[in-house]
Amino acid sequence: MSRSERSPLLLAGLLAAAGTAHFAAPRVFDAIVPRGLPGTPRTWTYASGAAELALAAGIALPRTRPVAANVAAAFFVGVFPANVKMAVDWRHRPAPLKSAAYGRLPLQLPLVLWARGVARGAGRRS
Template sequence: MKHARGAVWATVFGVAGVLHFAQPKPFDGLVPEGLPGSPRFYTNASGVAELVLSAVIAGCTAVDAVQTRSAGSAELAGERRRDASGGVPPTSTAASLLQDWVAPATAGFLLAVWPGNMKMAWDWRRRPLKQRAIAFARVPLQVPMVLSAAKLGR
């Protein structure tokens, strides 16, 4: 499950990051008023953040999958991986990186862009029902997204 979660998040952030540069105008509209600088600055910055998160999540997930697989093969052969103190490490280095750094950064990023979802819901309050429903649904759906991202590497 943890590798599937990593693959999904890497894909989501990769696609979103590319869209920030390919079609920036809709993202500019999500930037709350009152922030210093232009909306495009925030669109570009969040696009870069999403591309970086995508690459790091994909890389760590792939390395963890290989480390997990080779650890499982070694155990089948009667060997056990040991850390420097002679104990068996509970997770791979990549999984530790995901759990300790990438998961909190990803959850934090999703929390940071949440006001943009709220702004979209407010701005779209007079649009047709289907568009309003999408905009309003994005606000509470951010909670399970944050919780899922916080579980990266687990």
């Protein structure tokens, strides 16, 4: 399996793992839901987990990969405010936790670019 064939499956696996984590440990995700959103944090936690699982499935299937990967790129942009909230909330935590929270911020850009690359690659092969 070539790198270009592996990349979409790795992205799908990452999304599936993240989506599963939203259901397995929802309290962690509840805490980073921005307060201005309507509804309860748990609703947003489960909705974003379900979205990640759906995106994982869409990226895993070659037929839906281009659209799902583009939506994943938008999703990664959309969840950035939660990562900012986490960094702000964790600024007084011990150094390893604070570093993890701050480290998530610059990781969003590579995730967006990865998803866009998967979408472009899938579009060329279909």
